[in-house]
Each structure stands twice: as C-alpha cells, then as structure tokens.
Amino acid sequence: MTQNITPRGVSRRGLLQGATALGTAALILPAGVRRAMAEPKRGGSIRIAVASGNTTDSYDPGTWDSVYTQIFNTARNNTLTEVAPDGSLAPEIAESWEASADATTWTFKIREGVTFHSGKTLTPDDVVASINYHRGEDSKSAAKPYVDPITDIKADGQNVVVTLSGGNADFPFIMADYHLVILPSADGKIDPMTTDGCGGYIVESWDQGVSGKLKRNPNYWKTDRAWFDEVELLSIVDPAARQNALITGEVDLIDNVDLNTVGLLQRAQGITILPVAGNQHYVFVMDTRAAPFSDNNVRQALKYGIDRQELVDKILQGYGSIGNDIPMGAQQPYYNTELEQKAYDPDKAKFYLKEAGMDSLSVQLSVADSAFAGAVDAGVLYSERAAAAGINIEVVREPSDGYWDNVWMKKPFCASYWGGRPTPDLMFSVAYQGGAPWNESFWDNARFNELLVAARSELDEDKRRQMYWEMQDLCANEGGTVIPMFANYVMAHTEKVGVPEVVGTNQGMDGLRMIERWWLA
Amino acid sequence: MSIVWSMIAKRLALGLLTLFVISVIIFGATELLPGDLAKNILGQSATPETVAAFRRELGLDLPAHTRYINWLLGALQGDFGTSLANKRPIADLIATRLGNTLFLALYAAAIAVPLSLALGVLAALYRNSIFDRAVNALALTSISFPEFFVAYILIFVLAQSGLFPSMARMDATTTFAEALYRTFLPALTLTLVVTAHMMRMTRAAIINLLASPYIEMARLKGMKPMRVILKHALPNALAPIITVVALNLAYLITGVVVVEVVFVYPGLGQLMVDSVSKRDFPVVQAVALIFAAAYVLLNLTADVLSTLSNPRLIHRK
Numbered sequence: 001m002t003q004n005i006t007p008r009g010v011s012r013r014g015l016l017q018g019a020t021a022l023g024t025a026a027l028i029l030p031a032g033v034r035r036a037m038a039e040p041k042r043g044g045s046i047r048i049a050v051a052s053g054n055t056t057d058s059y060d061p062g063t064w065d066s067v068y069t070q071i072f073n074t075a076r077n078n079t080l081t082e083v084a085p086d087g088s089l090a091p092e093i094a095e096s097w098e099a100s101a102d103a104t105t106w107t108f109k110i111r112e113g114v115t116f117h118s119g120k121t122l123t124p125d126d127v128v129a130s131i132n133y134h135r136g137e138d139s140k141s142a143a144k145p146y147v148d149p150i151t152d153i154k155a156d157g158q159n160v161v162v163t164l165s166g167g168n169a170d171f172p173f174i175m176a177d178y179h180l181v182i183l184p185s186a187d188g189k190i191d192p193m194t195t196d197g198c199g200g201y202i203v204e205s206w207d208q209g210v211s212g213k214l215k216r217n218p219n220y221w222k223t224d225r226a227w228f229d230e231v232e233l234l235s236i237v238d239p240a241a242r243q244n245a246l247i248t249g250e251v252d253l254i255d256n257v258d259l260n261t262v263g264l265l266q267r268a269q270g271i272t273i274l275p276v277a278g279n280q281h282y283v284f285v286m287d288t289r290a291a292p293f294s295d296n297n298v299r300q301a302l303k304y305g306i307d308r309q310e311l312v313d314k315i316l317q318g319y320g321s322i323g324n325d326i327p328m329g330a331q332q333p334y335y336n337t338e339l340e341q342k343a344y345d346p347d348k349a350k351f352y353l354k355e356a357g358m359d360s361l362s363v364q365l366s367v368a369d370s371a372f373a374g375a376v377d378a379g380v381l382y383s384e385r386a387a388a389a390g391i392n393i394e395v396v397r398e399p400s401d402g403y404w405d406n407v408w409m410k411k412p413f414c415a416s417y418w419g420g421r422p423t424p425d426l427m428f429s430v431a432y433q434g435g436a437p438w439n440e441s442f443w444d445n446a447r448f449n450e451l452l453v454a455a456r457s458e459l460d461e462d463k464r465r466q467m468y469w470e471m472q473d474l475c476a477n478e479g480g481t482v483i484p485m486f487a488n489y490v491m492a493h494t495e496k497v498g499v500p501e502v503v504g505t506n507q508g509m510d511g512l513r514m515i516e517r518w519w520l521a
Numbered sequence: 522m523s524i525v526w527s528m529i530a531k532r533l534a535l536g537l538l539t540l541f542v543i544s545v546i547i548f549g550a551t552e553l554l555p556g557d558l559a560k561n562i563l564g565q566s567a568t569p570e571t572v573a574a575f576r577r578e579l580g581l582d583l584p585a586h587t588r589y590i591n592w593l594l595g596a597l598q599g600d601f602g603t604s605l606a607n608k609r610p611i612a613d614l615i616a617t618r619l620g621n622t623l624f625l626a627l628y629a630a631a632i633a634v635p636l637s638l639a640l641g642v643l644a645a646l647y648r649n650s651i652f653d654r655a656v657n658a659l660a661l662t663s664i665s666f667p668e669f670f671v672a673y674i675l676i677f678v679l680a681q682s683g684l685f686p687s688m689a690r691m692d693a694t695t696t697f698a699e700a701l702y703r704t705f706l707p708a709l710t711l712t713l714v715v716t717a718h719m720m721r722m723t724r725a726a727i728i729n730l731l732a733s734p735y736i737e738m739a740r741l742k743g744m745k746p747m748r749v750i751l752k753h754a755l756p757n758a759l760a761p762i763i764t765v766v767a768l769n770l771a772y773l774i775t776g777v778v779v780v781e782v783v784f785v786y787p788g789l790g791q792l793m794v795d796s797v798s799k800r801d802f803p804v805v806q807a808v809a810l811i812f813a814a815a816y817v818l819l820n821l822t823a824d825v826l827s828t829l830s831n832p833r834l835i836h837r838k
Binding site: 054055056057058059060062063065137138139140141142143144145193207208209210211234236237238240241244245247248250401402404405406408416437438 | 554555556559560561562563564565566567568570571572574575577578604606607608609614617673676680681683686687688690692782783784785787791792795796798799801804
C-alpha cells in the first residue's frame with residue numbers, strides 16, 4: 001500500500017488571510033516597498049554581483065559552499081524536487097513521488113522529455129548516478145551526510161526507487177538540496193567536472209572568482225521560467241566595491257548589502273533595498289561536554305545574559321529578528337508558537353548561576369568575522385551585557401583564515417552561523433542529533449534523539465507537530481546553542497529588475513533560484 | 522662590454538638558485554599553515570570521512586617531500602600542473618591574470634616614472650622653494666594614506682560622478698583604448714602610491730651631486746641651472762634612481778592586491794590570496810615564482826643599467 005505524501009503548502013488566499021498556525025515560508029512585504037507587479041517578460045541581460053566566489057571554485061557539485069557557486073549551478077541544473085517560493089515542495093525532474101506506508105521506500109517518477117544542454121535525454125540512470133556520486137566510501141561531497149541514510153537507489157523503468165535505513169516523511173525535501181543536481185552519466189558514473197546541465201541556463205564561460213556568463217537554454221522544459229536571455233554573474237567580495245558597482249550602474253543587482261552603509265544606499269537614486277526574512281541565523285555555540293558548559297544551568301544563564309534585541313538593532317541594523325535558541329525561522333512549518341520568548345534578564349541569569357553553585361562565571365568566547373558578519377562586535381556586546389549578571393566573557397579574536405578548521409568545534413565557546421534548512425528534521429539531523437557530523441555543541445539528549453527519529457517517520461500531522469514542539473522546547477532550554485538573532489538576506493537592485501510577489505526564504509537569492517525566477521521589468 | 526655579459530650570466534644562474542630556494546620555502550610555509558585544501562574547500566561542511574576521501578583523490582595523503590619532488594619534476598619540464606581545487610591548468614589560470622597584472626603595472630609605471638623623474642628634477646632645481654615644498658608635501662601625503670583609502674577617495678570623486686567606471690572589468694573584447702579608460706582609476710591610485718618614493722630619490726641623488734667640484738665648474742662657466750642638472754648631474758645620479766624605479770616596478774607587479782580587490786580587477790594578487798587561503802599549493806607556488814622572478818629580473822636589469830651608466834665600471838683599466 002502506498003500513499004501520496006503532499007508536502008504542506010499554503011494557498012495564496014490562506015496566506016493573505018493571515019499567518020496560519022503553521023506559519024509559512026512566504027514573504028509578506030512591508031507596506032511602502034514599491035514592487036514591480038508587472039507580469040514577467042522574456043529577454044534582456046542582467047548583471048548580478050554577489051559577495052562570494054573564489055578563484056578556487058569548481059564545477060564539482062560536492063564542493064559548492066558559497067552563494068556564488070550555488071546560484072550559478074542552480075541556474076545550470078535541476079534537482080529532483082524544488083522548494084517553491086512559499087516553502088512547499090514542488091516537482092522538478094521528479095514529476096511525482098510516493099512513499100511506502102513506513103516512509104522508508106520512496107518512488108520518484110522521472111519526468112520524460114527533459115534534455116541536457118548537450119542534447120542527451122535525461123534518464124532515471126542519470127538520476128541514480130548523480131545521487132550515487134555523493135554516497136559511499138569514497139565520497140568527498142559536502143552533501144554526504146544528507147544521502148547517508150540511503151541504503152539503495154535504483155532505476156525501475158521511468159522511476160527511481162530509493163530505500164532508506166529508516167522512515168523519513170521529509171525525504172523529498174532532501175532531494176531539493178543544491179548539491180544534488182542531476183548530471184549526465186555514462187556507465188553509471190557522472191563526470192563531476194562537466195559543464196553540461198539540464199537547467200534553464202547554459203554555461204558560456206566561467207572564470208572562477210571573477211565572472212561567469214550564462215545564456216538561456218532554448219529547450220528548457222519549464223515554459224514559465226528563465227526569463228533573461230543572458231546572465232553575467234560577477235564575484236565582488238569587497239562590500240564598498242559591490243555597492244559602488246550598483247550605484248554607478250555597472251551591475252543591476254547585488255546581494256549581501258553592507259548593513260553599516262545601507263542608509264547611504266537607500267538614498268541613492270533608483271535603488272531598491274530588498275530584505276528577506278529567512279532561516280539564516282547567527283549563533284554562539286557551547287561545547288556541552290566541557291565544563292562549565294556541561295551544566296545546563298550555566299547554559300541557561302548564558303542564554304538569559306545576552307541582549308537579543310540589541311544585537312538585532314546594532315549588528316543587523318534592524319534587518320533581522322530576535323531568535324529563541326531554536327534553529328528555525330518563525331515562518332517555518334512546525335514552528336513552536338507557544339514557547340516562551342527569552343529576553344535579556346540578568347536576574348534570571350544570576351539565578352541560574354546560583355543553581356549551578358556559582359557566584360560568578362568566567363568564560364572565553366572565540367569569534368572571527370568569518371563566522372558571520374559582525375561576530376566580533378556581537379561578542380563584545382554580549383560580554384558587556386553578560387557582565388551585569390556576573391558573567392565575565394573574555395572575547396578572543398581568532399584569525400578568520402582557517403576558522404572552521406581550527407576554532408569551530410574545537411574551542412568550547414565560539415561563534416557560528418547556519419543558513420537554515422527547509423524542514424525541522426533536516427536542521428535537527430545535521431546539527432542537533434547526538435553524533436551528527438556538524439553537531440557543533442556535541443549535545444546528546446536521549447529524549448530529543450528519540451523524538452527526532454520518531455517524528456521523521458510519523459505521518460500523522462498532529463502527533464508530528466507535538467513532537468517537533470517538544471524538541472524545540474528541549475533545544476531551547478537544554479541545548480548548547482545560543483541563537484540570539486535571525487539575519488535577513490538583504491539584496492539591492494535597480495529599477496530594471498522585476499521581482500516576483502513571493503520571494504523564497506529557504507535560502508538567500510530567492511531560494512538560490514532568482515536567475516530562473518526573476519526578469520527585467 | 523664583456524664584463525656586463527658575464528655579470529648577466531652569473532646573475533641569471535644565481536637567480537635560478539634563488540627561485541629554487543624560494544620554491545622550497547613557499548612549499549614549507551604552505552605546509553606549516555593549519556589545515557589543507559580538502560578541509561578548506563569543504564569548510565564548515567567537512568566531515569572526517571569526506572576530507573579523507575578528498576585527500577586520497579588529490580594525493581594529499583602522500584608525505585610532504587614526495588609531493589614537493591613530484592611538483593618540482595613537473596615544474597622542471599615546464600609543467601606546473603593543475604589547480605588542486607578546480608582542475609584548471611595553472612598555465613591557463615595564470616596567463617590572463619599575469620597579462621592583467623603586467624598591463625596595470627606598466628600603465629601605472631608609464632604615468633608614474635616620467636612624472637616622478639620630472640618632479641624630482643624640478644624639485645632639485647627649485648630646492649627649498651614653495652614649489653619644492655608643495656610637491657614634497659603632496660607626494661608624502663598620498664604615500665601616507667593606505668591604498669584602499671586613496672582608491673575609495675578616487676571612486677568617490679571620479680567614479681560616483683560618472684566620469685570613470687568604479688570597476689576595472691575587462692574581457693577578451695575590450696579594446697586597448699577602452700582598457701586604458703576602464704583601468705585609469707586603479708592606475709592613478711598606484712601612481713599616487715609609488716610617485717613619492719621615486720621623486721624624492723631623484724631629488725636627493727641630484728642635490729647630493731650639486732656640491733661636487735665639477736658641477737661648480739659648470740656653473741662658473743655660466744651654464745643655465747637646468748642644463749647643469751640634465752647634462753652633468755643626472756647622468757651621474759642615474760644609478761640610485763634606476764634602483765628605486767626597479768623596486769617600485771616590482772611592487773607594482775607583486776603588491777597590488779588591495780587595489781585589485783577595490784576595483785574588482787582580476788590580477789595575480791587576488792589569485793595568490795585565494796589560493797593561499799584554500800592551500801592550493803601548486804597555484805601558490807606558480808604565482809610566488811612569478812613574483813620572485815619579477816624581483817630577480819628587475820634587480821638584474823637595474824644593476825646592468827647602473828653599470829652601463831657608469832663609464833668607470835665599463836672601461837676598467
């Protein structure tokens with residue numbers, strides 16, 4: 001017996017009637033932001049400048065770690081599924097999918113008539129080879145932990161059948177991950193360095209770390225996507241240079257607007273600032289195995305000793321929202337709306353210190369701006385505010401170079417960031433489950449781990465929600481991660497650029513898909 | 522003249538030895554940096570298994586000396602290999618950027634060298650006048666500001682008003698005239714940065730000579746001051762001036778990463794910084810050797826020219 005799992009979606013009407021209990025990943029623009037409400041139209045060329053991109057970037061899908069490589073390759077390729085702008089899951093290379101009753105076996109029906117840029121027809125074998133590239137002993141892909149639960153994947157006629165080691169009702173969401181693009185295969189293997197793809201844009205040239213040029217794929221199977229004829233994607237790491245390029249009309253759109261000078265940019269003629277509230281969050285993470293952080297009272301004290309609102313105001317210049325020590329944005333499915341919002345409370349922090357049998361506490365906090373923009377300043381503000389609760393935080397400024405190698409998951413208390421994931425299961429599995437590869441706080445809570453596995457295969461919505469709500473409570477009040485703020489993705493563009501009414505919030509740049517979703521007004 | 526040829530031969534041999542030593546030092550330094558390419562490419566999403574697989578694939582699990590010798594054997598045959606990070610042949614990766622770096626360096630030098638020599642000579646001629654003080658003050662001011670600040674000021678004044686582009690972007694279709702226009706601001710920034718050094722050296726070298734008896738003789742003959750400087754003083758002041766010009770040219774080739782970043786100009790500097798931060802050692806080696814070779818060759822040229830400018834060295838008894 002199989003049943004269709006329809007990912008939760010919210011209709012446009014439901015959205016306008018007000019936020020549902022589930023919340024939604026759609027963005028409602030604040031009044032006063034004028035938007036081109038025109039219909040999309042085809043044609044023209046756009047120049048986009050992003051804050052990332054490196055001379056060491058590669059075509060290899062296992063290595064895409066920056067917005068540059070992600071949006072460039074997402075324009076060139078498709079995945080099995082797509083996270084739609086409203087946060088629901090839409091079909092892409094997979095036309096439809098269904099699960100076995102226990103959600104351990106998934107059957108994806110592969111769309112027919114899709115061709116690669118080279119003219120080769122896309123087959124289920126290509127899908128199998130593309131996913132297999134990230135699996136197995138010799139995989140050097142950053143996406144390996146996502147596909148590790150797959151025990152078997154095989155083509156069956158026009159279908160691809162995936163068997164998992166345990167039930168996972170959210171599995172199709174994993175298949176939307178930007179690493180897991182479908183590439184042409186030969187003899188059961190893909191060539192990871194191929195420039196071919198099945199997406200809306202064909203690579204004309206790519207000079208890594210400088211610029212990439214794409215042209216529209218005339219045979220793209222989606223008729224209501226890929227509006228630009230040509231796209232040039234530039235890498236401009238220097239924030240002032242990026243902003244100047246937009247002001248002087250050298251480019252039409254930039255990402256990662258420098259928040260310190262956003263006011264100046266706002267005053268420039270014909271420039272629109274576009275902030276998008278998403279799941280990107282900035283964190284201070286404690287190693288829960290190491291004293292004093294092994295005592296939950298100390299962790300709670302540190303969570304009450306941080307002034308969240310001040311960080312949003314001063315570090316994010318208001319372009320963000322306060323966090324509640326759970327790694328999910330308020331617009332995400334299963335967001336716990338009844339969890340008490342933590343606020344800055346030195347007395348409460350003192351109370352927890354007393355519970356831990358301490359009068360005062362001295363800790364070192366390792367920070368570098370490569371953890372997130374403004375991490376050093378955020379650390380200093382944290383230290384100032386925590387002092388009122390008798391917590392003495394010594395801010396240690398670490399070198400940005402090699403931060404993820406030498407500091408993160410090595411020092412007991414440090415800054416980090418997360419882009420967020422489309423579902424709570426994905427976020428919790430990679431960073432909060434006991435023993436997970438990127439469990440930065442080394443938190444290992446038996447009840448949490450048990451709920452996580454149970455919720456993953458739970459098909460009853462109400463039961464599932466209850467489980468996720470309890471997990472969020474555990475994570476917020478017992479976990480080792482202080483999550484003070486959610487940072488908006490802040491883009492800016494000229495009047496030439498047409499932006500859809502609903503912009504995806506699962507990742508930056510309209511869920512990494514602005515190249516195929518946006519147009520020239 | 523034979524003395525010059527033998528000097529060139531000796532110095533070139535020494536230069537090759539220098540390059541070899543530098544390649545060992547650079548390799549060692551890259552090895553000493555914490556982390557390796559596999560860790561840095563995977564960054565925050567690295568897991569021990571994926572890093573190990575990555576290392577195996579790239580041969581990073583081999584001992585350091587084996588990797589160095591493999592690289593050296595390739596380099597001796599003119600094969601610098603491919604970038605570890607994205608498999609691009611290093612020759613092709615570097616060609617465009619080396620061209621860009623040389624273009625910008627020569628452009629800046631073409632403005633800065635004549636300008637500083639002229640200003641230096643004039644300052645020596647009108648020493649201690651208002652003109653002399655003004656030129657010195659300006660030159661010292663522009664050298665004292667950090668490069669990025671000079672660059673931002675120029676962008677603020679000359680680019681935001683729409684006179685010049687704020688980005689020095691070039692591609693294969695850019696004509697020479699267009700390239701000169703597009704890269705004017707970075708070239709001007711570099712000019713402001715290097716002019717002071719060369720100008721003050723020219724001025725000092727000339728003023729040093731002006732007290733010599735033979736200059737006094739020329740003045741007593743009733744020669745005009747300008748002619749005294751150009752005909753009698755300058756030829757003898759050439760050696761120190763040439764040395765300083767060579768040093769600054771080397772700087773223009775190897776030290777302009779900040780200007781490249783601000784003006785989004787794809788030169789060697791940015792490539793070097795990216796490759797070091799990701800530990801892509803074949804690229805680091807190749808760029809470092811180009812930088813070292815620039816120093817070796819420019820110093821050699823400077824010494825040859827200094828020797829040629831000194832008759833006493835050429836015609837030894």
